[in-house]
Amino acid sequence: MASYDLVVIGTGPGGYVCAIRAAQLGMKVAVVEKNATLGGTCLNVGCMPSKALLHASEMFEEAGHSFAKMGVSVPAPKLDLPAMMNFKQQGIDGNVKGVEFLMKKNKIDVLKGTGKILGAGKVEVTSDGKSETVETKNIVIATGSDIARLKGIEIDEKRIVSSTGALSLEKVPEKLLIIGAGVIGLELGSVWRRLGADVMVVEFLDRILPGMDGEVAKQFQRMLEKQGFVFKLGTKVTAVDTSGKTLQAKVEPAAGGAAETIEADVVLVCIGRVPYTEGLGLKDAGVALDNRGRVEIDAHFSTNVKGIYAIGDVVAGPMLAHKAEDEGVACAEIIAGQAGHVNYDVIPGVVYTTPEVSSVGKTEEDLKQAGVAYTVGKFPFTANGRSKVNQTTDGFVKVLADAKTDRVLGVHIVGIEAGEMIHEACVLMEFGGSAEDLARTCHAHPTRSEAIKEAALAVGKRAIHM
Ligand code: FAD
Numbered sequence: 008m009a010s011y012d013l014v015v016i017g018t019g020p021g022g023y024v025c026a027i028r029a030a031q032l033g034m035k036v037a038v039v040e041k042n043a044t045l046g047g048t049c050l051n052v053g054c055m056p057s058k059a060l061l062h063a064s065e066m067f068e069e070a071g072h073s074f075a076k077m078g079v080s081v082p083a084p085k086l087d088l089p090a091m092m093n094f095k096q097q098g099i100d101g102n103v104k105g106v107e108f109l110m111k112k113n114k115i116d117v118l119k120g121t122g123k124i125l126g127a128g129k130v131e132v133t134s135d136g137k138s139e140t141v142e143t144k145n146i147v148i149a150t151g152s153d154i155a156r157l158k159g160i161e162i163d164e165k166r167i168v169s170s171t172g173a174l175s176l177e178k179v180p181e182k183l184l185i186i187g188a189g190v191i192g193l194e195l196g197s198v199w200r201r202l203g204a205d206v207m208v209v210e211f212l213d214r215i216l217p218g219m220d221g222e223v224a225k226q227f228q229r230m231l232e233k234q235g236f237v238f239k240l241g242t243k244v245t246a247v248d249t250s251g252k253t254l255q256a257k258v259e260p261a262a263g264g265a266a267e268t269i270e271a272d273v274v275l276v277c278i279g280r281v282p283y284t285e286g287l288g289l290k291d292a293g294v295a296l297d298n299r300g301r302v303e304i305d306a307h308f309s310t311n312v313k314g315i316y317a318i319g320d321v322v323a324g325p326m327l328a329h330k331a332e333d334e335g336v337a338c339a340e341i342i343a344g345q346a347g348h349v350n351y352d353v354i355p356g357v358v359y360t361t362p363e364v365s366s367v368g369k370t371e372e373d374l375k376q377a378g379v380a381y382t383v384g385k386f387p388f389t390a391n392g393r394s395k396v397n398q399t400t401d402g403f404v405k406v407l408a409d410a411k412t413d414r415v416l417g418v419h420i421v422g423i424e425a426g427e428m429i430h431e432a433c434v435l436m437e438f439g440g441s442a443e444d445l446a447r448t449c450h451a452h453p454t455r456s457e458a459i460k461e462a463a464l465a466v467g468k469r470a471i472h473m
């Protein structure tokens with residue numbers, strides 16, 4: 008029987024990163040993966056394919072709408088959807104091969120099959136009806152998450168799709184109805200709107216992007232509406248009739264009331280994701296779950312069973328690839344006897360639309376609820392020189408600082424390249440920096456990042472260009 012220091016179940020960004028860090032620390036490591044390819048949701052049906060389509064569809068839209076005003080005259084672009092899907096697949100393949108390479112480089116055994124925990128120290132791997140059992144000192148559960156489903160609405164991945172089907176539609180739907188105005192709805196809605204679909208988003212709450220700063224979400228909603236998105240907030244879909252040529256969705260106010268019917272070619276269900284623990288044998292192994300079906304862990308990623316740990320989407324916290332990766336590193340370090348740690352106060356979130364939305368730390372709503380006195384510094388891209396010359400002036404930067412200490416508590420950006428810009432705020436916050444520190448840091452001119460410096464100056468009511 009093969010024997011390891013660590014067996015990681017699942018090779019998403021949490022699992023494969025944990026395995027690499029453990030190997031770096033001298034452990035003998037194996038990963039178990041039931042999918043045909045490594046990389047998990049993120050590489051195969053999540054972050055990577057969605058970003059490839061967001062990039063390609065943005066280029067399509069730019070070529071059709073923005074080139075002419077810059078004096079670049081091109082014929083109207085034509086969509087070749089199979090070629091765009093091929094572009095997406097090449098990106099997936101490249102990244103998946105990269106993970107395979109990293110496993111080899113770090114001498115990590117890849118055990119193909121479904122992993123089941125037989126108890127502390129034993130994992131059974133089953134593939135094509137054949138099982139083998141391996142021994143291990145430690146186990147990390149990194150099995151990720153699965154799509155959340157709506158009762159009575161069956162996903163066939165053709166006409167009623169999850170994000171997975173929405174990443175591989177064979178033609179552009181005339182009418183796309185999206186259930187859920189979260190990250191997936193807005194990102195994949197952007198892709199298909201740019202390619203020609205009429206997009207309507209039905210959201211249960213009275214706002215889009217719950218959890219993001221309210222002012223940012225409100226302004227961002229207006230920007231999306233200008234692009235053609237139609238939002239129905241405070242509304243729910245209760246049924247979808249699939250009997251006809253087009254789908255008929257029954258929609259009613261969240262609080263109850265008169266229903267209406269909305270016609271669509273494709274319905275995308277994206278109302279969140281749920282932890283994935285199926286077939287893992289957790290009950291028999293005695294591993295406790297919390298009240299939302301997530302694997303329960305302590306501050307050191309340990310479950311209630313000694314030697315069994317869990318990280319990533321399958322445990323509590325934001326379902327983000329970089330959160331899973333950082334937990335993977337910290338967990339491997341803890342297993343090796345080091346002081347691994349994740350700072351959950353500084354985990355950025357990005358929505359990769361046009362413009363992008365990015366956020367780190369507390370929102371105004373968080374601070375109000377916690378009764379923390381804060382100051383706000385805001386700076387619009389309309390007053391940023393580089394944005395003006397590029398004619399991409401939508402959006403603003405908002406810096407929230409502690410009213411007493413000036414320590415930066417949150418930064419929120421809506422604007423082009425917001426997803427790249429947020430990281431200077433992350434570094435500043437990781438070091439406990441103040442708005443004054445940010446304001447006195449020299450920023451290259453002309454860059455969009457100067458808007459962050461100006462927003463930090465605005466905390467002290469001394470922005471220069473406003
Ligand atoms: P996963 O990536 O889900 O990997 C889990 C792996 O475990 C899978 O490969 C699965 O096959 C395997 N597995 C499960 N059970 C077993 C078993 N019993 N035996 C063997 N293998 C098993 N996050 C971001 O940060 N940025 C983004 O831009 C982003 N975009 C996204 C877009 C979409 C459409 C979706 C759906 C998600 C997106 N996410 C994004 C979220 C991100 O994909 C997840 O947070 C991340 O993949 C979680 O990593 P993980 O390692 O915990 O699990």
Ligand code: NAD
Pocket residue numbers: 157186187188189190191192194209210211212215216217242243244277278279280325326327356357358359
């Ligand atoms: P989400 O939690 O971001 O949004 C789901 C939305 O659906 C919410 O606004 C919620 O209020 C709404 N909703 C729930 N039930 C509903 C109902 N019955 N009717 C109408 N609306 C309803 O979830 P998601 O967009 O499905 O994304 C899943 C996960 O994937 C998220 O945790 C997200 O972090 C991750 N993800 C991240 C990125 C990124 O980082 N750029 C991109 C895609 C996905």
